[in-house]
Amino acid sequence: TSFTEYISDTYDHLKPRVAETYESISTRAAGTYNTINTKLFARKDSCPPVWTSIAAELKTMYWDPATKQCNDDARAAIREAFHDCGAWQKSNGLVGGCDGSLILSVGNDELLRGENNADLIQFSGNIAVVTCPGGPQIKTYIGRRDSSVPAPPGLLPDVHAPAADLYKLFQDKGFDAKELAALLGAHSTSKTFHVPEIPVGAQQDTTPGLWDVKYYQDTLTPPQGVFVLPSDKALAAHPEVGKEFKGFVGGQGKWTGDFAKA
Numbered sequence: 001t002s003f004t005e006y007i008s009d010t011y012d013h014l015k016p017r018v019a020e021t022y023e024s025i026s027t028r029a030a031g032t033y034n035t036i037n038t039k040l041f042a043r044k045d046s047c048p049p050v051w052t053s054i055a056a057e058l059k060t061m062y063w064d065p066a067t068k069q070c071n072d073d074a075r076a077a078i079r080e081a082f083h084d085c086g087a088w089q090k091s092n093g094l095v096g097g098c099d100g101s102l103i104l105s106v107g108n109d110e111l112l113r114g115e116n117n118a119d120l121i122q123f124s125g126n127i128a129v130v131t132c133p134g135g136p137q138i139k140t141y142i143g144r145r146d147s148s149v150p151a152p153p154g155l156l157p158d159v160h161a162p163a164a165d166l167y168k169l170f171q172d173k174g175f176d177a178k179e180l181a182a183l184l185g186a187h188s189t190s191k192t193f194h195v196p197e198i199p200v201g202a203q204q205d206t207t208p209g210l211w212d213v214k215y216y217q218d219t220l221t222p223p224q225g226v227f228v229l230p231s232d233k234a235l236a237a238h239p240e241v242g243k244e245f246k247g248f249v250g251g252q253g254k255w256t257g258d259f260a261k262a
């Protein structure tokens with residue numbers, strides 16, 4: 001993955017308000033460092049730690065104290081973060097991506113669920129992941145500019161598409177087979193409400209409130225009460241993606257690391 005792809009969602013409009021962004025970019029972006037550096041400035045000490053308070057509030061929202069697991073709002077936030085970014089492909093260049101356009105896309109194939117800021121959508125997804133027991137910490141880059149137009153349709157994955165088409169769709173977004181297999185593991189926390197052949201509210205692994213690798217084994221051999229998405233079934237059997245998919249069975253540490261990287 002090139003540097004441009006790596007931060008494709010922020011590159012065009014780096015308005016970093018957070019010193020962390022500066023540090024990460026300066027260490028990772030050897031080639032492009034000089035050009036970008038001129039646009040950056042460190043966060044002032046006088047800035048209030050807004051993201052820390054937002055994180056605390058979100059963690060409360062995503063946590064179910066009764067079960068000590070993450071809840072439906074957490075699942076929704078994880079999916080939203082994917083959908084806001086997911087309507088992007090390499091050929092779109094430095095336009096679109098994680099730009100908050102999710103909230104503009106009524107009637108489009110992104111979802112409308114109520115948040116209102118590109119950074120907040122990504123931050124919420126990452127907080128939801130770490131709130132689910134077992135979930136890794138994922139660094140959130142800050143400084144996206146909200147889009148004023150919806151993302152183009154047709155760039156999010158169709159649950160009934162053949163595996164080869166889904167793999168191509170993700171390759172066009174810059175992901176390889178291992179990264180796609182790692183990302184699919186988010187279905188460890190998922191429930192299904194809108195897939196006609198699956199009962200409403202059905203789960204995709206035995207532990208939808210935990211961020212664990214049960215999903216991989218449960219997709220390959222579904223136990224009673226687990227309903228596999230047709231796309232997951234197809235990708236698990238795809239020669240390249242399936243090989244990586246099987247590689248995550250029983251590998252909690254490997255998966256969480258690879259998910260966070262992807």
Ligand code: HEM
Binds near residue numbers: 075082166190
């Ligand atoms: C081939 C790619 C993918 C397809 C076809 C797909 C499809 C779906 C479908 C059909 C649902 C159920 C929605 C419903 O009926 O309400 C779902 C749920 C979900 N997906 Fe995916 N997905 C894909 C990749 C991803 C990725 C990459 C992520 C995140 C990194 C993700 C996160 C989630 C989450 C968290 C849910 C649960 C949402 C909830 O319970 O409210 N999915 N996905």
